[in-house]
Amino acid sequence: MSKMQLAYFQVRGRGEAIRTLLVDNGVEYEEADVGPWENWVKNWKPKAAFGQCPLFTDGDVQLVQSNAILRYLARKFDLYGANNVEASRADMINDGVEDLRVAYTKMIYQNYEAGKDPFIADLPGKLQCFENLMKGNSEYILGSKICFADYNMFDLLDNLVTLSPPCLDAFPSLKAYHGRVMNRPGVQKRRSTEHFKGLKINGNGKQ
Numbered sequence: 001m002s003k004m005q006l007a008y009f010q011v012r013g014r015g016e017a018i019r020t021l022l023v024d025n026g027v028e029y030e031e032a033d034v035g036p037w038e039n040w041v042k043n044w045k046p047k048a049a050f051g052q053c054p055l056f057t058d059g060d061v062q063l064v065q066s067n068a069i070l071r072y073l074a075r076k077f078d079l080y081g082a083n084n085v086e087a088s089r090a091d092m093i094n095d096g097v098e099d100l101r102v103a104y105t106k107m108i109y110q111n112y113e114a115g116k117d118p119f120i121a122d123l124p125g126k127l128q129c130f131e132n133l134m135k136g137n138s139e140y141i142l143g144s145k146i147c148f149a150d151y152n153m154f155d156l157l158d159n160l161v162t163l164s165p166p167c168l169d170a171f172p173s174l175k176a177y178h179g180r181v182m183n184r185p186g187v188q189k190r191r192s193t194e195h196f197k198g199l200k201i202n203g204n205g206k207q
């Protein structure tokens, strides 16, 4: 059977949570580089359902939309909680991550110079919501077992720490959580690869 394939630009971006989930769960996959831009536009964009990547292939299944890909993998590898309530909490937090990721990405790509400081000034209000949700939790979003949304939230928090290194200092649960996910052997395995080390967070080099 052919390996799963993740087709994306060679950046962390919206691909990294997917890559981390795969490696942390021992799933072999292959990476397809859709760049540079001309190659993307000519050879990949027309095949992507919404004209965007990441584009994920698993046999006959072809998916776009990073959060749909994460959820597909969650269902496939038992990373979606044990029941409707757990799955809904994972969904809720993942949607919160998506909202903040969209704001972060807009700032990075459209307004970095003027927007970076106001974005950082606004962060505590946003991070407090996640802190409240994680306070008193044993290890991960759903307790002791990791779920798909953990990979996404960890990836976003990691980007935010790069943007503003002290940003988690006032949020003890989030700070401990970031360290806990970071220290998982599978996460370390991913982060010690030459591939990961060679990737910028964002395509324009701003971070």
Ligand SMILES: N[C@@H](CCC(=O)N[C@@H](CS)C(=O)NCC(=O)O)C(=O)O
Pocket: 013, 014, 045, 051, 052, 053, 054, 064, 065, 066, 067
């Ligand atoms: N909602 C989409 C957004 C995907 C997206 O913005 N993809 C960008 C790269 S990160 C892209 O494909 N850009 C090239 C283009 O739009 O042609 C997702 O979550 O996957």
